[in-house]
Amino acid sequence: MLKIFNTLTRKKEIFKSIVKNKIGIYVCGVTVYDLCHLGHARTFLIFDMIIRYLKNCNYKVNYIRNITDIDDKIILKSIQKKESFVNFSNRMILEMNNDFSKINLLKPNFEPKVSNCINNIIKIISNLIKKKYAYIGKNGDVFFSIKKYSNYGKISNRKINNFKKKNIFHNSLSIKKDFEDFVLWKLSKKDNEPHWSSPWGEGRPGWHIECSAITEKYLGCEFDIHGGGIDLLFPHHENEIAQSSCFNDSFSVSYWIHTGLLVINNLKMSKSLNNSLILKDVLKKFDGDVIRFFFLSTHYRSPLEYFEEKIKKSKKSFEKIRKAVLFLNSGFFSSFNNFCNSSIIEEDNFHSAMKNDFNTPKAISVLFSIVKKINFFKKNKNLKNVFLYSFKLKELVKILGFFTDQNVFLKDKDINEETLKKRNKKKSIALFIKLRNKARKQKKWDLADSFKEKLLEFGVVIEDKSYKDLK
Template identity: 35%
Template sequence: MINSKITLYNSLSKQEEELKTISDHEVKMYCCGITVYDYCHLGHARTCIVWDVVRKYLQWRGYKVTYIQNFTDIDDKILNRARKEKCSMEEVSERFIKAYFEDMERLNVSPADAYPRATHALDGIKKLVWELEQKGYAYQTGGDVYYSVHKFDGYGKLSGRKLDDLQAGAGGRANQSEAQKENDFDFALWKSAKPDEPSYDSPWGKGRPGWHIECSAMVREMLGETIDIHAGGNDLIFPHHENEIAQSEAVTGKSLANYWMHNGMVKVEGEKMSKSLGNFITIRELLEKYDPMAVRLFVLQANYRKPIDFTKDAMESATNGWHTFCEGLQFGIKHGTSLNWTEDTHHNMITSVQERFCQEVDRDFNFAAGVAILFDLAKDLRRESNILVHEGRTTLSSEELGDKWYTLITLADVLGLKVDFYEQDSAQTQMSDEEIEALVQERIMARKAKNYAEGDRIRDILKEQGITLIDGAGGVTKWHR
């Protein structure tokens, strides 16, 4: 494997740093997941694709990666939906967790190693709250437990926020009784039960956990007191990740994560995505219009830390780019026989391409530059495919073409770009060779009878099925998929 060093941008230090893991060749990585009260949207797609590819790349570079992503299944938004639909909070959560996995499978996002849920981590949550209370960082009032922010010296080190600048209620996610708190910016660790709400037993009475404490407890339970990478969208830097740091580090005295990484947000036609603006796009709606791999390519062609703008033009460009990738990825399937490849034919990675790919992506996961390198390979193979079809030859040797193709499919797999996802919907309706040959013969007969309109009609039918016809001398017609 390439020996160059991987650097990444650390949101905590505000600079790029060399990746140095706690254990050699191992990465413990946690990504803040979704609150399961609705279908996932375009922003979730970006977050899940980005960290999926970071994990894939680290694994390909030789690291053993333990990747954990949580589900928040206790939340006011879930509760409100359950009330509206007259069902339980658990029913809402289960429905949208199932939908999440369906959406991610279509986007070729590999499953995490584990998906802890807040409802399954209650013992760890209560233990952490109790420890914070014992150490003087938490206080109880009226059945609620709050974190006393001013007692943690490092508060604000991730976001750059100063306590003096914080506004009332900035640290909370749900409605809280402000009068009970010692300071406006203290945030809830445990919320006392309200009438007709789900609640759980605790040393402070019946209630449910605050949002921030859930992730602190799940990180600790699944990965330990200090992890390598903590990831998520940059909208989580404050207050969620800032509060995670305060909670975890106050108890352990250790860094919660050595590297904090955040992906940028998604805009739609230049505007922030929101239901009120009518530009809210779920993954399901998106995949009704666009190929899943075109969506993946769209996400990877941008710097992961920068905002991206979802526009019709951008998606058309990504779709065209994916078509080029497809032609390159299918090269060996289409032409392997013509090039005398067999099951025993061995192809090699092109070392120079692999080195360039690693050099680019090693710099803070520059997937856009990696995509550009693969795009050049795909274009080369598409050109050779056209020459082979139309002229019956290639400009490169069979061995060179095999190495190009092998390099492309190997590195594309690192990015999660797979051609079988592109073809899975059309495969079931694909014409057989016999059906194609029959239509080709019908067209030949029509042209001999000077019925050129019928010949053109048949050509169009075949073209819609992805079949190209090549008319040669003596009335001979060749075809290829």
């Protein structure tokens, strides 16, 4: 049975979906004010792995990931670039999608922009004001009153009276009731700022409210999984729980999943800290599967320190798996589905690791044990087990999202598509001849005939000899 560590309860829990065999999952997406960095890649690649595994467990997954396309930073960048915020954000979204395709990320079922959900945001804010959970500040902005929500701090384990008061408190006190209150709607302060009409004046939404509006629209008040980086735990997810719970008493997320930070020089990788590695630049040195392997080699909840030597070592390790998969991608394995239906203990070990809170380091160690056995069986010419273990390896690596792009086998400079086809054909013919002769020696005539038919597909005609001629 699948167990997931739930940030809300701080323990592993047996996973059970609200609706049988169906899962609703929401992951906080990118604020598109710049190119994506490697920290973004880790978060979304981890959830890509999780979603792929849930699908492998025969769940029908409804995956929602938002795009924050309106934000103070986006406005500032668009002004600096002398573009409209729409053109600028759309350009960044195209860059994001291009980068994500190179690391083999599945596309969400829905990926709504915040700017397309303004009416839903206004609906929730209006409801919160009506219920006295929100109020209009002295500057016209709308704020959520944290003290009105008694369960504030339930996921971050922070108490209101323990919040550190900042020096700016006396300045903010003039516009809102309490320092901890956060903005739901900002009035436009300048004529060139993007804005929308609302009951409180021309303005734009605050950051936290957008996720509450989008989950309510696409998943309803109850859904299975909410995810994001651990840096979003507070205040973003705490605020989201508060406003969603006050808007709808039935709001509930069964499992909160948070990924560990990607760190560099002991600091969180972040654009604001000016220490981020642009994903596009890293992809010039390492392909998407190597980056995926680097991330999945560490448990998703653990912090991961990046330095280039470490990912270079990951590349060398991953080449062992790549070579094994390259061998079995020769084109003849599709004919052996029935032949390879047998189970192996490594297959069970792989799924045991994945069902224990997606323990990918353990699962990857299982892949290497399979590679080791493949090499042993090849050396000892045990073709049956070579087929069996190679076939299982190919199945398991795809569950983790590796080799989803068939062109991955052409990335070696010494391999092009034409030579690969020739190489595969030559190997296939030689192998089928060997297997057919072995089957005839064992008097397995039906199996021998099936190999003969397969050779015909390659344009090879076999003239049968008597059994004694094979001795």
